[in-house]
Amino acid sequence: MSERKVALVNDGMSALGSAVCRRLHREGFQVTASYPPHQSTPEAWLAAQRDDGFSFSGICADPGAEADCAALVEKMLVARDRLDVLVNLAMLPDLGGASLRDLTPRRWQAVRAMLGGAFHLTHQVLPVMQARQWGRIIQIAAGPAWPLPGAIQAPDHAAANAALQGFTRALALEVARQGVTVNTIVPGCLACNVDASEASSLAHIPVGRLGAPEEVAALVAYLASDLAGFVTGAQLAINGGQHMM
Template structure:
């Protein structure tokens, strides 16, 4: 059997990079999507090539249904299969409800929820046809607990797990599992771009283990979910948030 193929959306960000590297080490051929506005993908590819890691880059606006379909078809034409989809692409546009514009709502829904639907819709049929597949949707702790200024983001990520459960029921008999992984706050550039007092006085005190999560820790959980040994897990929402929210 040829090597299995994993597709990671938003694969060139902080968490996306950790996911791609871990799945590569697990033996997958790994493809990473990047948005049309990302002009740094050659450097990302070259940097990993120097580490001995070869990735496939796929330009895709996941919020565009037809564009997502074309990206999937290009990948299938090149590699012949897609075995794993990790819906990791995300967007935040935070503001209070009183000041949130409709464009902010639709933009966040478009990437975080519509994007996951679009990519799953175009990859589920090849998985069903081969009677094996894994879909992992990256959720968020704030979908479970809420967050001030994130009505759009929390709603999109909460809806994402509804998609997970419905698709898990539909695809289980075909050998395809679908799960959500919901990280808490991670040690990525986005967190360190915020004012230090926000991180140390507002965010870290909410996390019982007293630190940010590492992207590699989330990648390790995803690695297990897409393995053969996790075949009895589907429709689950796995929290990895340092105890910030327990359910």
């Protein structure tokens, strides 16, 4: 059995997911990146990572499908014998529009699917972590989590973030004495999903710049470490001070 800890990064082939996979690899984790069925060229992504010196495995799974999540975790346990860290990128697509009038039933279904993914994956990995009396569950909330001052936040994103944090806190209390921590990271405007030329965004970020995916990944790495055993049930903002505006 390997002594290296094993991490699963849901949506690990996205821009932010890639940064998280790389950082955890540098920290000594064996990393598996799961990707949705519509992911384009996953083999090309894996090859590009190998070219840069990173060795990941990739598994296709629909996080909103219970059977897919069960099969994903089973495959990881067969291959690695353990699963220590779950990083769930609970991201929603930016479909434009921020009013309730713009919120179609189909778009609302995306919220249900995203929250279902958080539940299904956590439901599968938690018993494994409880058995080892050690685990880290890290949810990365749907963005944009902080709208610009005076802007209306899209109700689907607001509902998703609130539900995810409620889920996090309830689970953190449940497993607090079992060596498993559960936390939520709420990113602000990142360079990977916002045009860096948007002066209107930069003007409302106290540090005066967009965030880098690597900065979020560094926070993930801390929460995944032994040193973060006293942090649980937290909602951690990483947004250049935007929450103060």
